[in-house]
Structures are given as C-alpha cells and as structure tokens.
Amino acid sequence: MLKRRTFLLGGVGVAGALVIGWSALPPRQRLVTSEPMPVRPGEAALNGYVKIAADNTVTVVMCRTEMGQGVHTGLAMLIAEELDANWDDIRVANAPLDDIYNNIESVAGDLPFRPDNDGVVKEAVVWLTRKLARDFGTVMTGGSSSINDLWLPMREAGACARTMLIAAAAGRWDVRAADCRIEKGMVVHDAGHKAAFGQLAMAASRQPLPRKPVLKDPEKFQLIGKPITRIDAASKLNGSAVFGIDVVPDGLLYASIVMCPTHGGTVAHFDASAAAALAGVRKIFAVDAYNGGTGGVAVVAENMFIAMKAIDALTINWNDGPMKGLTVPDIDKRLTQALDESEGHAWYSHGDVDGALKRAAHTLKAEYRAPYLAHAALEPVNCTAQVKDGKATVWAATQVPAVARMHVARVLGIGTEQVDLQQQMPGGAFGRRLEVDFIAQAVAIAREAEGRPVQTLWTRQQDMRHDFYRPACVSRFHAGLDEQGRLIAWHNASVSQSIVAGWLARNYRIPDLGLNFDKTVSEGAFDQPYEMPNVWIGQRTIQLPMPVGFWRSVGHSHQAFFIESFIDELAALARKDPVVFRASMLTKHPRHLAVLQKVASMSGWRMPAVWTAKDVRHARGVALHEAFGSVVGQVAQVSLQKDGTVKVEHVYCAIDCGLPVNPNLIRQQVEGAIVFGLSAAFKEEITLKDGAVVQGLYSEYDVVRMDECPDITVEIMPSKSHPQGVGETAVPPVAPAVANALCALTGTRDYALPLKHKLYVGGATCAS
Template sequence: MLKRRTFLLGGAGAVGALVVGWSALPPRQRIVASAPLRVRPGESALNGYVKIANDDTVTVMMCRAEMGQGVHTGLAMLVAEELDADWRDIRVAHAPVDGIYNNVESVVGDLPFRPDEDGVIKELTVWFARKLARDFGTSMTGGSSTINDLWQPMREAGACARAMLIGAAAEIWNVKASECRVEKGKVLHGSGRSASFGQLAAEAARQPLPRKPVLKDPETFRLIGKPLTRIEAASKIDGTARFGIDVLPDGLLYASIAMCPTLGGTVRTFDGSVAAALPGVQRVFSVDAYNGGTGGVAVIADNMFVAMNALDVLSIEWNDGPTKGLNNVAVVERLSQALDDSDGHAWYSHGDVDAALDRAAHTIMAEYHVPYLAHAALEPINCTAQIKDGTATVWAATQVPAVARMHVAKLLGIDAEQVDLQQQLIGGAFGRRLEVDFIVQAVAIAREADGRPVQTLWTRPQDMRHDFYRPACLSRFKAGLDAQGQLIAWHNASVSQSIVTTWMARNYHIPDIGLNLDKTVSEGAFDQPYEMPNVWIGQRTIDLPMPVGFWRSVGHSHQAFFIESFIDELAVAAHKDPVAFRASLLTRHSRHLAVLQKVASMSGWRAPLAWSDNGIRHARGVALHEAFGSVVAQVVDVSMEAGNALKVNRVFCAIDCGLPVNPNLIRQQVEGAIVFGLSAALKEEITLDNGAVVESLYSEFDVVRMDECPDICVEIMPSKGHPQGVGEAALPPIAPAVANALFALTGMRFRTLPFKVKLYSGSATCSS
C-alpha cells in the first residue's frame, strides 16, 4: 500500500522509484545539526540542543520563538529533566536555522483528519507527512505545536548529553558507565568521586552520540510537571530582555514608511523633496510591495521621530490596491451569495441528512457571522537590517526564520548562508509574525543605507491597517430533533477565504489549483466529537481581495462560536439542560465528557436561567471545544448591571492538554487566551471604507481592560498522555460561552461578533 501510494505521488519511472525508496527510509534524526553549533571559549556543544560551559552553565538552544507563551521555559525543562541538570544553571539561546529544528507536528496537525479518526489511510498519511516535514519542512512557531513537536527530540537531546557526560566520567575514572549516575549537574560514582558538568563537557563532546538514548520514566520526573517560574522573567523585569524593537547596533539609522491606504497598493509618483530637506533625513525613496504586503515611501533618518515626522510632508499618488471599493456590507453579501450558490467541499459526512431532516419533529435553522480581525500585538511591526560586503544581518522577531532568510537572500541575490538572521524575543504575535512582508521590506530599505544598519518601525496605525487579517466567515446550520428532543440531523456549511492557499502563494509561489483543501478554514467544525447519526459539514472558500493570515486559533476561533452557540440553540429547542444535552452526544468520548463534567462541577452548574443576586440578574453559559489536541470547557457567569451594562463576572475553565509540563505556564496561557477571546467577542472588528481599514488605534480596536476583566478559575486535568497545544486552545470556547450566557440572561440570541453590548467597568481581577 505504501509503495503504491508513493509511486502515484512521485509519478512513473525513476522519479517514482526515488520517492518509493525515500518513503521506505526511517525518519531522519532530529538531534545533530548539519553544522556544529557556534561555541564560545570554554564551551562545548554535545548536540544540536545542548551546550555546556566550564562554569557549569547549560545552554539550551531554542528553535521556537518566545512571544509570551513561555515555550523557552517549557522546552528548557524537557532538556534539563533528562539531563538531570541543576535548574539554576540552565540558560537559553536562539538556535540557528537548520533542518533538525523543522516543525513536524504542525504539518501533521494540518492534515484533514478528525482526532478520533483511525485507519490505515490516516496512519500512512501521518507517516509520510512527518517524513516530508522533517526533510523538506521549515522551522516554525505556531499552531500551539511547540511542546507537542519537541517533547521527544528535546528529551532525547538531554538524555544523549547525560549519557555522554557519564561516558566521559567513566572513561576518566576507568570505571563502568553503569556504575555512574547524574544528580543536579554532577556525575557521581559509588566510590565517592564526582565531577561537575563543566569539568566533563569537553571530554563529553568527544563521546559518541547514543543511538537510542534511554528516557526517564515519567514517575521519576522532578522538573516536568512542576510550576516553575518563567526562565526569562527576570530579564523582562529588569529590562535586559531584548525584543525586536530593542535592537541597537552601532551606527543605527531609523526608517519609517508611508504605505498605500488600500491594501496591496503601490506608489505611482511621489515628491519627497520637502522631507529630504529636513534636518536629520538621510534618504527618501519608494519601496515595492513584498510577500503580499503594500508598497510605500520610506524615509531613513538619524532618529525615529525625524523619520516619522517626515512622512507628514510627503506628496504621494497611489496605485490603489485590490481592496479598492470594498466595504463590510459587500463582504457579507459576497459570503452569503457564495453559500447560496454552493455548500462547498464536504469535510465530514455520514448517514442521510436530508432524509433525517424530512422526518424530524422539529427543524432549527440559524446563520452566524464573524468579521475580519487584526492581530494588534503590543509590539508593533519592526525589523532591523544591515547590508554590507555582500552579506546581510537581520535582527528579526519572526515565527518563520527559515522562510524569512530565504526571501531576504532572494531579494538581495545572495545565498541563504550569507544571511545572518538573528532571532529576537517577540512582544506578542498571534500569527502576524508568520508573515515576512515587513522583514523583506526592512531589508529593501536597509539596502539604501550604504552599509549602515537601519531599524524600520511601523506606527500603531500602520500595524493595524496593513495586517493579514483573520478571515470574515459566514456559517449556516440546519438541524433536526425527533419528538423526544434527540438530535438526528446536522447540516452545516460555512464560507470564508482560504488562509493556507494565499500564504503558500505569497511565500512559496504555489498557485491555487482549486482543490479547496485548506483544513484550517473548517477546523473547529468538522473535527468536533459530538456523536450525530446523520451529519454533513462542509466549507466553501472564495476569493476576496483582503489579505488574510493565521490568527490565534485560526478556524477554531470562529467555528467554535458557530458550533457551540448552535448546540445551545438545539438544547433550548429540546427543552434540555445545555450540559446534559452535550453529555448525551459524548457517550463514546470519555475525555471530552470528563472535561465537561469537571467545569460543571467547578462552576456549581445549574440550568442557565436568569437568577437574582442582591437584585442583580445573573446567568451562566457553557461551551466545549477541542483544538490543537487539547479539550477545553468553559462556564461563564454574566450579569446585567445598572444601566443595562453587561458584566462578565467569572470564567471557569477546565483543560485536558495531556501531561502538564508546567502548570504555571498553562494557567498563564489559558488566562491570556480567555482575555484575548473576550476582546474579540465583545469589542473587536475591522471596518473597511472604500478598501481602506478604518481602525488605527486600540481606542478603535479595543481590548478587554483591567476593570472589565473577569475572575478566571482554571483547572488542569491530570493526564499521562502526550502533551498537546495550550497557547490557543482556550480561546475558542469563550465567545460561545458568553453568547449562551447572554441568551439565558436576556432571551436574545447573538449570532454575530462582536456582540457590541455596553460593558460594565468595575473592579475585577484575573486569578487562578
């Protein structure tokens, strides 16, 4: 079966034979890099993840971006656990670009299978995808895949280093390796001899790499599972942490850029003479649109304030981008018309939905809609670059360093190895740094600086108005209940733009061939656990000129709102408790049922009818969702305060994310995702006026403020399973949980985001 599939994939003859042979090989190792790690004097590299210095410090190489999710701490824990290092000696550093750091599980996570789907086809496809990602993929931070992907290789890296240190000590002491052990950064022997990691590192680096390192029994873990504090926390407190915006190489110049108001536009003509005459201005010139971005006029100056102020005196005529003439009403009309014409590709179906609907005692229909959303990360878009002597140094905060390096090299006409891309901490990304438009743009600007480094910094309005937005999406439901209120038919079709197709086109020049197989647009709809006898779930993708990208939790961010809100509508129509109704659809999904029951217990669940607390009306809503391998359930308590102002009082959240590597990080990410999702549910929307984005500041694209934030209670389910995604998994359920609570409170069903209700501002805290 494998040979036949690979033969067909590769074509006939020699190409097919090569593909067959490649497929039959075991996956390549992920421990030793293609080139030795750079080391400082007194430092030795034991593999692609571990360096040990003679002062006993252990540096763990980080091949994923730290953008507030705590992955550097979690990944360092994996290595330190297997290495038996002293946690106080652990340091982290950014890894170079190398194939061993390719993100394998993110590719597997994008395969079009339901989590509970089994069979030979899925097994072979996953095998092939893992090999493909390891050999031809890229290093990427996204899809809540970091711990999932590196759980095995980083533990193996630590275990290999431990074995090599033991081997070095045994050789020096002329004893058997089996007689030695490691404890907190030292190798010990029964005779009383001991040596620190630093004393053994140089000799250990000359030891052979173990072929099959022995990993610890989880029952013996002493670090994994503990709520350790963030490894970079102290540097963020004392200001020594370096984000992209903090890069200050010698001789630095600064650049700002005025970009076409309509997305994807370019410069027709401009007059920069007045700007060029301003004190401190070095250069004024036009810049093309790169990697799906927008063209503009750049100003290089001695400082950023001069560069930004010079933009005000530019005279520019634009070639309008493809969004010209577009507005929100037109977008909704296009989406609606597309679903009128076709339900699209069926991602999941079984039974006979039409026949079941015909015999249903009750038929319920609904339509839901969500708008475009910006990422609006706290750190605005920036990049620093220096082009000198045929090489490039790029200081970038990016989620895709290899892709960025590739496009920089292409722009400059040099080899990728001549581009030194230095990864920085990221002040929030949420998917925006999966794009490289701003990096290539910054390099194009620095190319005009005669060898001096240039930092290109976007203003907040530029960041907000030149994003790659979460797609607008429309979803339609039709379901049937029998006379006993049992769900017997479910038909759901949604429509949006394709993210994967457009991302691949602008970054790899792979054209859309119309296969309509972007799983991310339907994730959160077709892959949920509810057991239905007759079901059809499909998605249609359409072309719209708005640039779209990966936004935190991607398709789950809106499909969960659609699905869980409509499930609640069915529970009401069936005259059943919303928790009990969901539980009746999870008889074969014990993991999901356990999470649902846990959140019901945490919240003291009662039927979500309005009740009074000292004269204030309260209600609860519930939602359950699986995303990125984790199962999350939430109950929200809302009330209507004086002046009909909505107050979200408490959010109860239960999460099963597999083995909890660091409960402290998990709680932080769950709380952050809930606040992020609340902001989108209650406030945020991108508005188009004649093709230009209206919103420019947080005052217009608002976030939940401290005095609006609910108390958040998080319970982490115990598990021995493979760790799963956390950073995005808790976002999807919050919008439907609030919507369902609002219905219980007001009798009004909110089917469009944001809810645009008046919010109560009072004292509230976020807590665990």
C-alpha cells in the first residue's frame, strides 16, 4: 500500500502539473455563451453580444449595469463600430448570467501592483488572474472597469458578426467574401448586390464563428471617438425608462421595513396590534439580518403609504447590535491607537527612508483624517420579488446579479436555476448596489406573501442609516527635503477597516481573519507616480463593528486628499510653486506630466497664487491623481466672500483615460464626479450617537446644489492607448485641489474632511 504521505505528495504533484498545464493554455473565449442565447421570433444570435432581427435592428447584449454612467452607449458603440451597423438600428438588452460576461479587469485591477511596475512577476500574475476570473469570477459592474474589460471582447463580437454576415451574403450571391463589404447596415458587392442585415441574419447565424476576427484600424473608426448621444437619453427625458422602483407586476403588494437602529441588531419583541388594525395591512412579521445587514420588522400592505403608516404604529424592543454605545470619537481613538501600535503592511518601499530623514535639511510631519460616508443615491434601496411554486422572480437594480441570484437561492433553499433575476436600472449606486442585503431581505419578505409579488422599499432614513459606508481613515506623513528643496524622504502610514474582507465575509462566507492586506483601502497612496529616492508607504487594517463597503473611487477618495494636500505642504516648505514642485517628480512619467501641464495651462496657473478682484480674495489649488488607469489633473479656483463663505468658482480638469470612446460620456462623468467630490469635501459626514447613525435625510447629509456649483471646464487628452476608467477617476482630486486653494487663500490648512468652510450660495451652474 502507498503511504499516506506518498499519496498526498503524488496528488499534490499531479494537481500542480494540472495547474501548470492549465495556466499554459490560451485564455478561453468570451464570445459564446454556455447555453444558447434567447431570441425572439425572427431574430438570430450571432454570438453572445449580437442579435439581429428581421427588421434590421441590432440588439447589443449588455452584461453591465447602466447606472447613469452611459456604459450602455459606450459598449454599444464598440459593437456598432466593428459591425459597421447603422447607429439608429442599435438596441440594447440585458445579458443572461454566463461566465463569458465575468468582469476580468476589475479583478486584475485589484492586484497589489503599482501601475509602473512592469516586471515579469506582475505580468505572470495578471495573466493567471485573468484566466481565473474568466471561469471563477463574477458578473459585476464597478471599479470603472466596463469599457476597459470589454474593449476587445465586444469589438471582437462585432467583427465576428460582420464576417459572418459577409460570408452569408457571399454564399447567397456566389461571390468572394473578400469582394463584399458593409456600409451602414447593408452588405454590398460591387456587382450591384445589396442585402440588409435582417435579410442575412439567419444564414449568418449558421456560419462558423471566426477564430481570429480582424479588427478595424483605429484610423478608420467612424463612431468610436465621436460624441454620440446617449442611447438611453430619450427614455429618461420622456419618463419611459424603468428603474428598480418602477417595477409593477400584476398583483403587486408593498412592504416597508424598520430595522434596529444599531447595525447588526435584531428584534427582541414587537407589538403590532395598532398597525394590524389599519385597513390594507396584509401581514406584519420580524425579518432576519441578511448579508451583513440588520434585523427588523416588515409590514406588507396594499400600497406603500399604508405600509409606511403601519410602520410608524409599531412598538418595537430591540436586541442592540455590536455598535451599541459607539461614537465617532471612539472610532477615531481606536484608529489612532492602532496606528501607534503598528503601521501595517508595506505596500511600497524603496531606499533608506530613516537615513534620508536624518540627513534632511527640512522635515515635516502631518496627520490627516477622513470620515465615514454614505452612498446616498437618489433612488432609495428597493427590490421587487415573487416567490411562487418553488421558484423566484426578482426584479433588482444590482451591480452583482450573479451574487444576488446565489443568495436569493440560498435564502429560499432552492437552486439558482429556479431564480429568474431580472436586472433593472438603479437610480444611482456609487457602490451601494454591490451589496445584496436588501435583495435577500426582499425575497424573505416576498416569501410570506402567498405567491404575490412584493416591492420592498426602504425609506430615505433607513437607506442612510443602514448603508455599508466608506471607511473612516487616519493617515500620517513624515517627509524630508534637502537644501535645494528636493523631496528625499517620504514615509506614509494609514489605518482603516478592510472593505474586501467584510464584503467577502458577508457575500462568500470567507472569514475575516484581520489580515493587513487590502489593496483597495491603500490605493491612491502606494500607487502614485511621484519619483522619490527613499519611500515607505504602508496600510494597517483593523476590525470595527461599523459596516463598510465600496464607495465611489474607494481608497482613492480619501488617499488623494491626504497625499495631494501633503505634497502642497512640502511645496510650501520648499518655497516652490506647487505645479513646479510636482513636475520635478514626474521626469520619468511623461503622461502624468502632460496632464499636469495641461490643467495648469487651462487655468492660467501663471497668474499669482492669490489675488484680489473687486475686494474679493481669490486663489487656485492644484491636485494630480491616477486612479483606475486614468490620470486626472484638477485646478480649483476658490474665493473668500465678504461674509466669510467660500465660493468654488471654477474647476478645471484634464483627463487622460486612454482612447476616448465617447467624449460626451467622459465629460458628463467628469462633471458629475466633480460635483460628487465637492459634496464629500464640504458637506458629507456620517456620525454616530449611542451606536446609531444620526443622519437620515438629505437635510442632514447635504449635497452640493445647483446654486453652489462651480463652472467646470474639461479637457480630454488625445490618446491611442487602451481605454481606461472614467466614472470614478475625477472624484479623488477635487477635495485636495479645493483644500490647497483654501490654504493659499486663508493661510490655514485643513487636515480633515469635510472642510470646515461654508459654501457660498449663488455660484454658476456646471458648464463644460
């Protein structure tokens, strides 16, 4: 008999050989679904992304959630470009759940490498990660990754469909395929033959899928790079667009819910007698906590008004969650103490920082803070579900449909094949719809409705107070300059909760082991381009009961404020212009330098840093940041009004996001991101009272209004490189650019967000 050790070693050896062999294979295709694509009568599927109907309409199958970022338009342009389709014939439809739609680049983008780390190790790990994500990842919208991830697959899908249509036409006309071409939705031949897509679709679908489709030369692009109007614009203007909250299946009931004020709590006892007496109330019951959420009491009624009124009539005793008694000062103290004890994992180090600090002519220390933030999307959390005959239909606005379906099945104890998850548009998300707590909860409520569909809608207060928040963070710096004012030492350590650990624990049941290894909370700190001879950048993660999640631009959102503010402090210590000081550390990064110089030129940076006009003092501040593959530079022009309020008059922004697929979409996203970032910079902060979130309405968690908006000027840098992220990239530089202008203006540095200045009401509306 084989000894157990020999057997195990042999097994490991075989497994290792299999893994090595598997990793050596080329990446699997991303064009054909594992199951046949569903089609309507008269419609043919040419691959997993393209369907063509007899009326010549081309349906682009969308595997990413349209959350207002315009991704359906951008992705449709990739198909239409390679297919040479008529843009007016393009339609979109949601994709089924299949591995070919897994978001590969979002996973690869979370690997712990700096953008300018181009070593063999990184190349090998990225290669292997992409292969794993193809089969073991998930369908997900986030990380500003949609165009980046689907740039090649969707172009290849369009090119394959073009080749198959031409082959079908050539076979019909008995001519060479090389002598045929497509012109705006028609296959034509010089002999006078002509056929529309709809006439050829069925025959084309029977053609073999080309193994290596020939992609267009970018010099011949007709759509890509053009400011095409959004494909969803008309429906949003005329009100026909359907969001999650708009779903109204036949026989619909409505549910409202109130959850324990302290996160993670449950129901101890409740008195529903007064609520049950209200006309139209169907059922009242306790609901468990799902996927990191909080327990509560739900009311199912004939309409939402009755359900909400009944909620107010309930008397509930709670089993408080683990946050009972917790306050923001408590959390801040624990963060500070944790950083005193350990600086955590070193994400990037180079040279001898301690030695450089000892010989530095000038040194500077600083400590920065950022608060918890809610997502506060305009459409409050909601989900509609029907549980009937051992199956479930779920209408959900989600960024992770496959994860949502898995947990619906888990709640009901059925197979995922018994769950029909119908993707809806969310009215804003910003990362909140990466969670599935509200979907699992809605299904558990619908299970009690005896087969009728139920829409569960949270009030604004419940939405704000039961979020998964952007983590609070503390960051410390210690830097040194030489006699010439050059930066020779940079030491930076920050501390916050881990986002990834919590997300994996509540959605994949992977235990949070408290490891100091979460790239998403350190991103924006260790991965910036500045050239420093001696550097150490680390991050510590700690466990706290406050639930945290992915928030628009994630770690970049606060790390950029810390770093770009401290860079300005060092420029002042060196008595150098902030733009010149940054440029001196970008000698090997021409792309970043070009963005910095562009935004400086746009803003007229050569003017004095502070000036007075009509008795009002003005100043400019600059920030440069790389996130999600894109480089963004911003200059904020700020004034101090006579009444002491601050007016952000103008924000100039230059962005290099690779090849600009649709300049309109880019400008829209950049403008929206700047306003979003200004809201976080000046107004937004989640606080706690006795462990419960205080903020509940927009009046308590305010956002920048139209009359507070600055003018916004956006310049998109020309590029032929692979397209990169846009939706989140312009958020991080806003706060530091404004803070740097305010410091120049007032002589006082802000070391914490939100900035302690009141915005002047009466600014201009956004204009590009």
